[in-house]
Amino acid sequence: MNTSFDLLFEIAWRFASLSLLAIGGINALLPEIHRVVVEVEGWMTSAEFADLFALAQLAPGPNAMVVSLLGWKVAGIAGAFVATIASCGPSSVVCYFAIRGLERLRNGALRGVLQRALAPVAIGLILASGYTLARAADRTAGAVLLTICGATAVAATRVNPIWILAAAALAGVAGVA
Amino acid sequence: MGPEQPEPLPPSPVSRATLFAAFLKIGMLGFGGVMPWARRVLVEERGWLSDREFAELIGMCQVLPGPNVVNLSVILGARWQGAIGSLLALTGILFVPVIAVIVLATFYASVAHSPIARSAIGGASAAAAGLIIGTAFRLIVGARPPMRAVLLAVAVFIAVGIAQAPLLWVLAVAVPFAIAVEWRAAP
Numbered sequence: 001m002n003t004s005f006d007l008l009f010e011i012a013w014r015f016a017s018l019s020l021l022a023i024g025g026i027n028a029l030l031p032e033i034h035r036v037v038v039e040v041e042g043w044m045t046s047a048e049f050a051d052l053f054a055l056a057q058l059a060p061g062p063n064a065m066v067v068s069l070l071g072w073k074v075a076g077i078a079g080a081f082v083a084t085i086a087s088c089g090p091s092s093v094v095c096y097f098a099i100r101g102l103e104r105l106r107n108g109a110l111r112g113v114l115q116r117a118l119a120p121v122a123i124g125l126i127l128a129s130g131y132t133l134a135r136a137a138d139r140t141a142g143a144v145l146l147t148i149c150g151a152t153a154v155a156a157t158r159v160n161p162i163w164i165l166a167a168a169a170l171a172g173v174a175g176v177a
Numbered sequence: 178m179g180p181e182q183p184e185p186l187p188p189s190p191v192s193r194a195t196l197f198a199a200f201l202k203i204g205m206l207g208f209g210g211v212m213p214w215a216r217r218v219l220v221e222e223r224g225w226l227s228d229r230e231f232a233e234l235i236g237m238c239q240v241l242p243g244p245n246v247v248n249l250s251v252i253l254g255a256r257w258q259g260a261i262g263s264l265l266a267l268t269g270i271l272f273v274p275v276i277a278v279i280v281l282a283t284f285y286a287s288v289a290h291s292p293i294a295r296s297a298i299g300g301a302s303a304a305a306a307g308l309i310i311g312t313a314f315r316l317i318v319g320a321r322p323p324m325r326a327v328l329l330a331v332a333v334f335i336a337v338g339i340a341q342a343p344l345l346w347v348l349a350v351a352v353p354f355a356i357a358v359e360w361r362a363a364p
Binding site for chain 2: 019020021022023026028051052055056057058059060061062063064065068069072077080081084088090091092094095096098099100102103109112113114115116117118119120121122123124125126127128129130131132133134136137138139143144146147148149150151152153154155156158160161162164165166167168169170171172173175176177
């Protein structure tokens with residue numbers, strides 16, 4: 001009991017101390033998380049880390065949920081929740097108060113300038129993350145085709161993406177990708 | 178204060194139950210990335226935000242620490258239902274999917290090596306990357322930004338996606354530059 005509490009505390013401390021550094025999301029911090037979890041704490045091997053990362057990409061929920069899986073691997077369900085709260089809690093509190101501060105600027109020119117300036121940066125980064133994932137996923141011409149179909153379906157139609165994903169999974173089984 | 182006083186807010190259009198349901202849907206469907214689903218649910222299905230508002234909010238989330246979509250839940254939850262709303266949205270997008278992810282993880286090892294599962298996952302992953310790319314195009318078209326904003330988005334894409342420059346450095350250059358440009362262009 002005592003050791004498992006110590007372990008949960010260690011998980012909480014490790015992930016909470018990274019939370020406020022995660023500007024641009026958790027992916028920017030993956031090398032540092034890998035260093036702490038694999039090399040410093042020795043909680044798992046590098047291969048196990050890579051497996052959990054791949055699973056977090058596939059699973060529902062934000063990809064940041066890789067942190068929950070790392071906590072689960074180390075200390076079960078309690079570890080998953082402690083890791084999730086520790087990694088997202090501090091940043092969420094900062095976000096909550098930062099945005100309340102910004103809401104006060106409701107009619108201010110600064111608020112409009114900030115919003116107009118940050119929107120294109122966000123769009124460029126979303127495009128970059130899609131491109132990076134496509135580079136990793138598209139090892140064949142068929143896979144490239146599936147990426148193009150997915151992009152076109154979202155950009156040009158209102159079809160529910162769940163059907164696009166299901167069709168692509170079937171195409172994969174049929175040997176397209 | 179005085180003239181800078183915010184206008185009184187209209188009553189919240191979003192109840193706690195619909196807020197939770199929307200973010201739960203985004204969280205549970207976010208295979209291969211939550212961003213396409215966040216835009217789909219918030220902009221297309223619920224009509225709570227325009228493409229432009231969505232892109233602006235994601236921009237805010239980007240410069241704050243923490244995962245973008247987690248920050249988006251905090252911001253929209255707070256906007257419509259205060260601190261309770263933030264907690265509800267976080268629970269929907271984060272804590273319920275955690276349980277689903279753990280259930281998946283338990284079975285993953287036994288399924289991961291089956292060839293059929295691997296090819297299905299391969300096909301779906303390729304399409305999932307496409308969903309994110311399509312979402313970016315949809316936002317560019319929907320937000321109808323001026324040409325300078327399109328050029329900035331392309332420059333950020335090239336720096337991070339193609340040149341693979343470190344994200345923090347790109348933000349450190351692009352954000353002050355964009356603010357300066359918009360500041361000069363402001364009426």
